[in-house]
Amino acid sequence: MPWAKEEEFISLKRRFEGLEVEEKSTITILHIPKARLLDLLKALKEEKGYKLFLDHSVVDFPDKRPRFQAFYILYNVDEKKRIVVKTWTDGTLPSMEKLWFASKWAERECYDMFGIRYEGHENLVRAFMWETYQHYPLRKDFPLEGYATDYLPSLNETLWGESLQGLMNYDRMHTPVPTLEDLEITEKRRLQKKAQIVLNWGPLHPGTHGTMWFLFDLEGERVFQCDVILGQLHRGVEKLAENEMYNQFLVYTDRMDYLSALCSNQAWVVAVERLLGIEDLVPEKAKYIRTMMAELQRINSHLLWLGTYALDLGALTIFLYAFKEREKLMDIIEGITGARLTISYTRVGGVRMDLPEGALEVIKAFVKRFPKELKEWETILSRNRIWLRRNIGVGVVEKEEVYFYGLTGPVARGSGVPYDLRKFEPYDAYGWVEFDIPIGENGDVYDRYLVRLEEMRQSLQIVEQCVRALEKMSKNAPFFAESPDPKKLKLPLDGIGLKVPEGETYSSGENPRGELGFYIYSTGGVKPYRVKIRPGSMYNLCVYPKLMKDRVIADAVAILASLDPVVGEIDR
Amino acid sequence: MTTIPLEAYLIISVVLFGLGALGMIVRRNMVTVLMSMELALNAVNVLFVGADAHLNLVDGQVFAIFVVALASAEAAVGLGIIIAIFRLRKVDSTDEVVDMRG
Amino acid sequence: MIQWLVFLLFSALAVLSALGVVLLPNPIYVILALLSVLVSVAGIFFVAGAELVGALQLIIYAVAVTVFYVFVLTAVPWEKALKKDSHYRVEGLLSFPLVLLLYLEMLFVFLIGVSVSPKGQFREFIVKFGNTEVVGGILFSKYFLAFELVSLLLLIGMIGAVIIGRKEAQTYDNNTP
């Protein structure tokens, strides 16, 4: 695993008093007092090459003083190394907004969830909850059910004269939901109105691909400022993760990035396996199946993106064509895993079921036909003059901005940063298959489009190789890991009794929408102590207000669709 | 075919011109002042065409076309000025422009 | 007979709409009233047999000019003006008779001119060739200098309007949330 080594920081240790390096098999941590944090991060960014900001959050220890342990995860793209910086605080932290824009959003989230105040943050407002909300939900003393204050009446039971007993009854107290007044206060506080007209673009709008709320300051049709209000789909997945067993949390990863559930599943189980140290125990077959399914899911996800992107730019027919192929993929996934959207197929230690009969034949038939379809769509779109004019030069992300905004996935690759975790940090079978990383040059919308199309082709290659490997394997080869010592480590299919030792790790997978990372802090036991999810979509979205500056509304859809956010993952 | 006497055109023309002139005088909003001016120009056009019908000529119609062209050029420049005034002074009624002069 | 009826219809419509132009407070209604006036006047032209002028009235006045007014209204926040009194009442009524007197004087001169000028023979040509052809013929032969001057006028109008209506480059602050 590509964690930075201790030797590297000897020179820094001399400069920074109190800097400690902790090197474990699953993680390398730099501990630093709060006072020197900003300088250390700056040195890491500018001298050591840890340019890419991955994530920042805090872990709450209600019994300790100081109470919060903050961590920053950084990546060195050139040397392929990762580092975690940690510090302790009791409620305030310096803001990193000058170093990385992405940290601005991470800090807002932290402020929202833990109540940490950031000194020097320009716009410290809540990220997901509404402004009038009193509590900090991710603190350990916040109950899982929330503070139930509102009465939620049972809706139809009175109408039909039937009543349900016990927990089946909906007639109960509930946590409050924001009222219209709350929303108004939220909007007013986020907004610095400059132009004549403020357009509410979203949350219920066909162009926003989900319940995102954008506020456009318009002058004519030109957008002078774009504000984003998140949290329309916030469900507190991280809080739930602290209260679910490791395998059970899989269900929630399905519902985060619901368009690429298999990839999220895979990223999560790989993270847990790494924490457990059983990555090598997972049978080869399971790894190949996971990889193959994840790549099918990637094609599936990119197809949905292509369809909606073309739809946004007015080419309605491509949408149906893409969905035709997507339907085939859905058929395959449904036949193998039993579900079309919320798949929950992988397990810690393997996969839920072996491949059924005929699966490989169907996949081969699909792989054989699909490039032809792809070619047809490219003929309609790629060199169409309208398509070119709508795409080229729109939403340009420079190479340096990729690091500044913490962009990952196709968005980063479109700007010429070959950041692909499947190559950089191969998990499952990615180390055994051959494929290329497509990268663009200009970083505009068109490059992202081409990158995604090429990614579909590369995914097909991977699927083909996986199919070949799986065909060679015997039918009875295991698809689930055997525990080396069932007394010490139980590896059940159903997730009951999977105990994880004390430790922590950050592990990430290459989702179709960018890096999906899981920072897991375990204090031992069946449930994690803290899970921080690094959502690729959210950090990809944070460049949106910058890209929208001085563009027209028509470009808003193109740029947004090219960033391809999924609200389930952004809001979690 | 009955022909309509010149007097009918005259009456319409007088009424239209009168209303246009009234509008020009009483309107406070600069845009509507210009619109009233269009009314007056139309009244002249009616007169031209009426005279033509009376005299069996077409020169009046040619002049009517010129009037239309002139009127639109006038509207173009006039409205451009109004917009420029608005941009500079953020006002759009006639008396405010006058007020700001002093 | 029918001609008279149609003429009266259009005249009544024109006068009513013209009243609207003068009296209505809301600029959008004023524009609609103006549109109505222009269409009615075009109708009067058709009744008078001036087809080409009528059609041009429709295409230039009723469409282009009025559309331009509409666009200008979107560029000017006239709602502010609505809140005040939209008319000068007293001044208007006082000065109006003077203007009307002026016009009547002009009319008098015009009537004399009509009464002394000889009647033309163009009706026969119009019946034979059509109104457009005859008017076009006159326009491009007898009045060709005026025609070229109109093009110059339009050029000047365009340049003037472009210069006047040019928008200063606006600057906005660069901070994002």
Added chain:
Amino acid sequence: MEGLVIWLIVTFVKILVILGIVLGVGAYLTLVERKVAAHIQRRPGPMVVGWHGLLQPLADGLKLLTKEDLFPRYGNRFLYNLALVLALVPATLVFAVIPFGPEFEVFGVKVKPILTDVNIGLLLVFALGSMAVFAIALAGWASNSKYALIGSMRKAGIVISYEVVITFAAMGPLILAGTLSTYHIVQSQIEQGLWYVWLQPIAFVVYMFAMLAETGRVPFDIQEAEAELVTGFTVEYGGMKFGLFPLVEWYIEVLSLSAIAVVLFLGGWSPINIPFLGFVDPLFFLGPLSPFIWFILKVSLLFLFVLWLHWTLPRYRIDQITETAWKVMLPLTLLNILLTAILAPILWR
């Protein structure tokens, strides 16, 4: 007196025919569009109401008629309704100057299959066609919705840009024909033995683009770009009012402008043309009906072509559309006028 009665009867028959085209054919074109779109997208389209969905337009109409009449808060109800009238009436009036075929005789009465054959017909077409701007601007303004307002402003911007272009594009055939009457334009094409499209390819292409832009068809359908503005200026309309705007824009206007294109460039009711040689009529066996069939055939082919484009291409952005109009199409048409002015005397000789 008798002449007046006959005139009245003939006129009313003509009006009925036009009304049938506008409301009946217009409504059924929705079905055609849905079927074409569906098959391009590998779907069967409407299949439930009637055989292969043949009664679908009726069902849709019935549904729209019985919808609740909603009106947006803080809007202007008079203008809101007036916009509808202003959209429907001028669009249908254009059909009055479209010649459907040559003059023919029934029961001893000579009938021209055109409602008003006047020698300023084309001027009327363009005047009425650009009246649509008012309907759109009012619809957006009276709805008091930001989305409707943006949509209406976009559409108005396009219409005023392409109104100029379409007028100038039509100028070429006008010079060649030397008349403004639609009926006579077709006749002069037949007399000269030449569809004007052969001499005016630039004007024809420009005209087609302008027609797509005026009617809000892809690639110019930005006024109701679904992903950006939901449905643009009709967003606050409901029921039949909502149904009428697309009917007018996408069907009635496309039909009328296609018919004008056929009249101007494709020789109206004349059969297939071999340039400078004459006409070949494979439908000669239909006798006097053949010109009408040819006219309908040409118009429907153009309409199908528009549909085909609609369901293939993506859409432009508003600034690109207007800039294309002024910077590419207008100079092209000006050039075309000059070329035609040089060419026309040669043709006449």
Added chain:
Amino acid sequence: MVKRVFEKPLSWIERIIFLDFIRGLSITIRQAFRKTITTHYPYEKLTPPKRFRGFFGHKVVDGKEPQPAFDEWVERFKIKVEHGKSRCVVCMLCKRACPVPQLFEIEGEKLPDGRRRVSVFNMNMMLCTFCGFCVDACPVDCLFQSDIHETASYTRKDSVLDLEVLERIGRDWQRRREEEPDRIWIDDHQRQRLWHENHLQLPEVKQ
């Protein structure tokens, strides 16, 4: 390793004769004359694959229980086995494995002869995530997920599956699809319509 993506710019000739439009148009027109691929729901429906994770059911005792696990669990909990009744042994493992355990309401009752039997088994489908952990957890192959996918109901009451419903679904399943091989899907007419263009021929079913 790294692949640069690019497209050639349009040439002048392509621009002037609208070659880009023509290429696109030719593809769409070709599609227009091909067969349609849609399923005409609700008049025709696809058969879900056997692995489909739909509504739940209880398989009933019919002599095909997984042995020896079934007998072991029956002995452990002293369950009364009745032919044609649910196989459930009231072990509560399904409830433990569930991410939302509130949706289960399971009670056993003691019979006069000292053995036990499941008396209440309610599953509130409004809370269910259809993940299948409970199915994995079931040691006696009792709880399973059927191919019922049209799950809308008029009242909340209807979305609660009680023992009777679960057994009915189970019996139905055992009658219809229990014997089916573990195949990716059953070739039916509707699915073939979509897969037709891939020339897919699944191998024969081995009974």
Added chain:
Amino acid sequence: MEYMALLIFFGLMLAIAFVFVFVNTLLGPKSSEALQDYPYECGVPLYDKSAQSTFHQGYYLLGLLLLLFDIEAAFLFPWAVVYRYLGIFGFIEIFLFLLILTYGLLYAWRRGALNWQFEEESL
């Protein structure tokens, strides 16, 4: 006489349009939900009551161009009709006319007036 047909048709269409305006009020159901008549604002509450005054469109210059070119077209129409009889004189006339106006177009182009919402082009 030809225009009478147009007038009759116009009257008839007006009547039909009015029928369409009021038919929904007659046939449709009536309900009164609290927020049903809110203008579309993507599901969030409406803050400014009037959208009408807040919208600013910069492209009235397009309206200006339409005006000027419509007049140009208005002169071109009769010219096209009589061009046959005017001969070379007519050609020179219209050539000058077009030249002058093309100069205007080029001027507007150069000043950036043709750009949508006319942002200033660097001269």
